[in-house]
Amino acid sequence: MTDTPTLHRLIPGEVPLSVWRAVYFGDGVTLDPSAEPRVDAAAAAIAAIIGKGEPVYGVNTGFGKLASVRIDAADLKTLQRNIVLSHAAGVGEPLPAPVVRLIMALKLSSLAQGASGVRWETLVHLAACLDRGLIPVIPGQGSVGASGDLAPLAHMTAALMGVGAFLIDGKPVDAALALGESGLQPLELGPKEGLALLNGTQVSTALALAGLFEAERVFQAALITGALSVDAAKGSDGPFDPRIHLLRRHRGQIDVADSLRALLAGSAIRASHLDDHGRVQDPYCLRCQPQVMGAILDLLRQAASTLADEANGVSDNPLVFTDTGEVISGGNFHAEPVAFAADMLALALCEIGSLAERRVAMLVDPALSGLPAFLTPRPGLNSGFMIPQVTAAALVSENKQMAHPASVDSIPTSANQEDHVSMAAHGARRLTAMARNAASVVGIEYLAAAQGIGFHAPLATSAPLAAAIGLLRAEVPPLADDRHFAPDIAAATRMVASGRLAEAIGQDLLPPPVGS
Template identity: 60%
Template sequence: MATFTIKPGQFTLADLRSAWQAKSTLALDPTAYDAIDASSAAIARIVAKGDAAYGINTGFGKLAKTRIPDDQLELLQRNLILSHSVGTGDLIAENIVRLILLMKIGSLSRGFSGIRRSVIDAMIAVYNAGITPCIPVKGSVGASGDLSPLSHMTLALLGEGDVLVGGKLVAAKQALNDAGITPVVLAAKEGLALINGTQVSTALALNGLFLAERLLEAGTVSGAMSVDAAKGSDAPFDARIHAVRGQPGQIATANLYRTLLSGSVIRQSHLVDDERVQDPYCLRCQPQVMGACLDLINSAARTLLIEANAVTDNPLVFIETNEVISGGNFHAEPVAFAADTLALAIAEIGSISERRIALLIDASNSGLPPFLVPSSGLNSGFMIAHVTAAALASENKSLAHPASVDSLPTSANQEDHVSMATFAGRRLHDMAHNTAVIVGIELLAAAQGIDFHAPLVTSPKLAELHQRLRQQVSFYGEDRLFAPDIEAAKQMVLKGELSSNCQDVFNGLYLA
């Protein structure tokens, strides 16, 4: 297994994508330890001096004015973790937990959090041992940090609660013992440093980001196939049209459609005698819609990359002046806005895809057999598959409502404006799966349409992708159990299998 060395504050999106896709062994750049040690020493000096400092020797939130005796500071931190572990719902997926741990290690290692190197080393050991903390996905409002889910993460370090090892539920104490890891006893401020922060919200949003990238690629492929299936025009993808508008995503995606459709014999067959003047918007305006989605995806990526490298706990230690300063970096508003932006892109990729499915099954618009099946009437073909796509597109409209505009005061009105970033990021997973089904159905429908044009063939690029799809799902010649076909196409979308054969087309599309 490859080793990834964390250089605090220097994660790239490529690093985060790799962690999301597969586990590696972690190591921390040795140069980071000087700042870590200096920061924890500053906390020790504050405790020794005896001055009240929030989260170090005081209560939390509304209880910040309550002074805690020095001999109870370890108990204070332990109680914080136990009392804040109040999450509910399904467990966060293992690959997202990997992102949480990775970003939390990176943030704490920047030397502004006052946490000892032994705690950070324990986190790295847990990660490398394949121990996944059980973190319920619900229970954070995305301000004062992701307190509840990060508390569940921290429980594993204490040897409390349950973890997953090899996909099996194991008591954390037993898992640590089996891996030779000593449970952590938290010192002053360390519990607060671990649970303040936006790493859960950010990891959930990054999951949405990386899925959105795959949806954009698959939706572009399916849209290009639909153009050929419906004998649409490639004129709307002419570079000159997009250059005079100047929108970067639109220019980039128009180039994708030109590349994917280049050399289509189907297109050549109707260049002369096609009486249609313009195609419907779902074909003609793809660069304008998908390009805008690309711009939103890249905008969100910029915000999330900054946040992945950020120090977001509270209070922060500034060793140059030996100060501990309380602020609000735990407020996840930037993440909430980024997640809301991604929700718009994910919903629109599915929305325009659904419209192309509707076009293809309508014989009066597509020129193809009704519902894309021979002997329609006896066979219903793609009739109800489109209904599924319509249902999911409609569901995504509701889910796309911005979470960031909501707020509900907590902690006796001390924390009176919150971001709801955790839900904003969490709902992207469901939305992405909905859109993956829609695009998967379109892929099947467009491939069906292309088959009906035989012996005319589509472009070389699309023919290769069409063949790859047909290796998993055969031509729909008569009614059969359709759900497995749709699931197979959905998985191709989610796994990025359609674009993997033509990465030369998509290279450079996203932030690296």
């Protein structure tokens, strides 16, 4: 999280990806008051429909397969309370607090667009909980990514009503007690409000955005560690010549080559073998970084575009159109775009780790790198980086298993009324675990490449890469004789996952943040 959180004003439908990124990493939000008239108009449209006695799905009918059942006007509030309590059927470990904050902010933005029929005071209550740090305890499993993320959003809504629990200072607290201690009354739902709060893709979208933001940090770090590995192995920067990449035209490839070239510029190690180097061509893990990492960057950007649209859209159902007074049922709750984006991010994370692990394997092999075996000054007596490479291989294999696309699966629900679903929620939920794995692999490369560059002293690497090594050496000394390795890996991984490594280099040498 940031040390001094900023309060961002949500202008519904116009929130840039940078704001969602900031909210995920700890900033707050406030609703733009200009949204209130739109919200009030939609709530008035719902009231008018109820007054006429017209049947409207989710307002005065049952839900899902029970949509044909009419509900009496006297039972409309009970109907909305019942849908929340009956749908709060999630299981599994609670979602992380940063993800839940993002869910709440996304739901605010969606409802504030005036197409859901909720009252302004309902949005004010949700915003107040978010502002006071009341984070609903939401079990992570139970959504199939269609009809909205019903079960997890029901747990969010139940907490607003005083049922369930909030997470406060990392501990679950009874929801009614937490609301009272924060000076808030439990939310009483009006007509359609339970359905509006439950319907939508905010959980899948928040999880996918979290995966995107974590993947972005790992990606940037992997560009730096990839450049470190090039210098450690006395590789060539010829493959990063801009003329090569302009011929192929892919934007990501061009940008990655630019970054690698800038990161290596001024390296005395590179200068030492410009005219005298026995290796005609470097291994693909060095030479093809622009092609592989560039394709990954293009994928991250495509996913970011999809998720930015989804975050700014309305995925409720049915939707209220105040210009005509109509309420129309559709399928905006179907999270197929999010599922595809999540699958793309899973592929990207898998490949970031896969390429980094191959560079680690290359560095520990003296036949390929020209460095001491397993990067230790005294191989045999010491094992050096032998097992960190094994750890990297294990993590890469684990990510490969998790990268199987979730969007190709579907199980009919609600007595076959909801007969095709996206599986976006768990497709997105795996991403943060995959990002942690990839960050550890890149962290291992960070250690290995810095160790390799040390063997070339007194020749120095470039100024940017020296800054990267300096950051590491402030916490992790070079490896002489074998020592307890896990703390070194943990420290390097924190630098990767926190963004500190990228910050040490400077954003001007790296591709701009996706979605910017």
